Amino acid sequence: MIRFIFRRLISLALSLLVASVVIFTVIEVVPGDPASYMLGLNASPDTVAALRDQLGLNASAPARYLGWLVGMLAGDFGLSYTYKVPVAALVSARLAVSLPLTVYALALAILIAFPTGLLAAARSGRASDGVVMGATQIGIALPNFWFAMLLVLVFALHWHWFPAGGFPGWQAGIATGLRALTLPAIALALPQAAILARVLRSALIETLDQDYIRTARAKGLTRRQTILRHALRNAMIPVLTILGMQFSFLLAGAIIIENVFYLPGLGRLIFQAITQRDLIVVESVVMILVFAVILVTFLVDLAYAAIDPRLRRRA
Amino acid sequence: MRLPLLIGAILSATALSAAAVSLAWTPYDIAALAIADKLQPPSAAHWFGTDHFGRDIGSMLMAGAQTSIAVALVAVGIGMGLGVPLGLLAAANRGGLIDEAVMRANDLVFAFPSLVIAILITAVFGPSAVNAILAIGIFNIPVFARVVRGGALSLWTLDFTRAAEVAGKGAARISIEHILPNVANLLIVQGTIQFSLGILAEAGLSYVGLGAQPPTASWGRMLAEAQTMVTLAPHVAIFPGLAIVFTVLGLNLLGDGLRDRLDPRSRRAP
Numbered sequence: 001m002i003r004f005i006f007r008r009l010i011s012l013a014l015s016l017l018v019a020s021v022v023i024f025t026v027i028e029v030v031p032g033d034p035a036s037y038m039l040g041l042n043a044s045p046d047t048v049a050a051l052r053d054q055l056g057l058n059a060s061a062p063a064r065y066l067g068w069l070v071g072m073l074a075g076d077f078g079l080s081y082t083y084k085v086p087v088a089a090l091v092s093a094r095l096a097v098s099l100p101l102t103v104y105a106l107a108l109a110i111l112i113a114f115p116t117g118l119l120a121a122a123r124s125g126r127a128s129d130g131v132v133m134g135a136t137q138i139g140i141a142l143p144n145f146w147f148a149m150l151l152v153l154v155f156a157l158h159w160h161w162f163p164a165g166g167f168p169g170w171q172a173g174i175a176t177g178l179r180a181l182t183l184p185a186i187a188l189a190l191p192q193a194a195i196l197a198r199v200l201r202s203a204l205i206e207t208l209d210q211d212y213i214r215t216a217r218a219k220g221l222t223r224r225q226t227i228l229r230h231a232l233r234n235a236m237i238p239v240l241t242i243l244g245m246q247f248s249f250l251l252a253g254a255i256i257i258e259n260v261f262y263l264p265g266l267g268r269l270i271f272q273a274i275t276q277r278d279l280i281v282v283e284s285v286v287m288i289l290v291f292a293v294i295l296v297t298f299l300v301d302l303a304y305a306a307i308d309p310r311l312r313r314r315a
Numbered sequence: 316m317r318l319p320l321l322i323g324a325i326l327s328a329t330a331l332s333a334a335a336v337s338l339a340w341t342p343y344d345i346a347a348l349a350i351a352d353k354l355q356p357p358s359a360a361h362w363f364g365t366d367h368f369g370r371d372i373g374s375m376l377m378a379g380a381q382t383s384i385a386v387a388l389v390a391v392g393i394g395m396g397l398g399v400p401l402g403l404l405a406a407a408n409r410g411g412l413i414d415e416a417v418m419r420a421n422d423l424v425f426a427f428p429s430l431v432i433a434i435l436i437t438a439v440f441g442p443s444a445v446n447a448i449l450a451i452g453i454f455n456i457p458v459f460a461r462v463v464r465g466g467a468l469s470l471w472t473l474d475f476t477r478a479a480e481v482a483g484k485g486a487a488r489i490s491i492e493h494i495l496p497n498v499a500n501l502l503i504v505q506g507t508i509q510f511s512l513g514i515l516a517e518a519g520l521s522y523v524g525l526g527a528q529p530p531t532a533s534w535g536r537m538l539a540e541a542q543t544m545v546t547l548a549p550h551v552a553i554f555p556g557l558a559i560v561f562t563v564l565g566l567n568l569l570g571d572g573l574r575d576r577l578d579p580r581s582r583r584a585p
Binding site: 015018019027137138141145149153248249255260267274279294 | 426427428430545549556567568
């Protein structure tokens, strides 16, 4: 297991390194000079020269890349051009909204999907299975940001159960913060829960077909015990794969849905940065998003190995 | 024909024909503003009501279908055009250096969700509809490469590819003449799935301003504009969303139905 983790760690580091090269290169191909691109057409040559100096543009590309990389390792993402504050401070303030939202949504998705998928698999072929499967088809087709608008319309504007938008900050109390994130989290979670429930159902149905399940039943275990003890564990591999992918969908979804609820998260930061051409912020936020996705893939790999010892020898 | 497949085919055909008809005709001119008629609820003259500029929402939905379908279709084209050859190449070289390189490159692209690709492209080149196509298209490449490689790997173990090798055919010729036709079913099914995902992604990207730009009609942009007047005129926000749901639902049902028909193995565990 130690060797497995070590090898996975090396490939994690390599993926991050290559991803950082790709991001740096894409930002490099900005037409013309990044400093004049960021400042616009009316900038005086002096301002452009000052910004070039601040960005370290007079150094060679490899040197700048190394500087960026070493800085990031030390937690220094540079200075935002428009906000004049360290990008690391900006990003961590915004992550305090986006990350809890993503995790909240993931937790909701799991809470909805597991009972639903289990029920559908246990009753596969019957009417209740048909109803659940039909509902998940609609869930998958829902654009989360539109669903969010409908939720606001009904639960915030009509019934006033939840705030329609904005975020009071965690200093207002965890309950108040969670309440502000509840509608966005539901909007993000439901379409993903639909996907997860379908995957869980078909993985369970497939494992329930296996000989060891028949053995377990023959041994005298009830249907419920068989599903929970034997089938579920073996059905977890495809479910974990989807969960890992869903994290990145949820993170991207969170960035989009922040616009519906006017939440001060990473999404708002990055869209402002794009309009203001603050490439330093864009570059760093993109790197952090990609880092999150790669890290989750790594964790999913570890979870595979924890669940299924056979997978430790491979890869 | 089973009911879900039939519903899927009807919904998909409706969206496709709405898009096709909008090329030549829409009930109203979507470029013409009629402020006096703004935010009208659905009526006999305007089945889906009008927006804040008095434009006919039904006409805009038709033109929006055209944008969504065009973006998703080209994105699937990019994904297949690059992903399929890469997948075939990797499978032909199974276990070798090229296979390894293709798979690692795939993993790398998977680390960039299409939203992140769109953010990068837009930050560098400015907003345009092409960004959405590129972002979704790039995201599709590893998806198709993986599906084709997976399908091709099992075909390479079968006798008929052995026979072709013995007959003196090269790996490239076998890939094109024998492997490709046998993974076509997989491609049709995956293509339908990526097509519907592309429509959802396009809506999301144009909603946040990374996709189609005015004056191009797009479902995502209609929703973005509707957001501020959702209390005044809920219909402005409801219809574009329903258009997305029905189109995506239709394509998903069509894809599932096609999979059941084309792949007998999947019939056992629906």
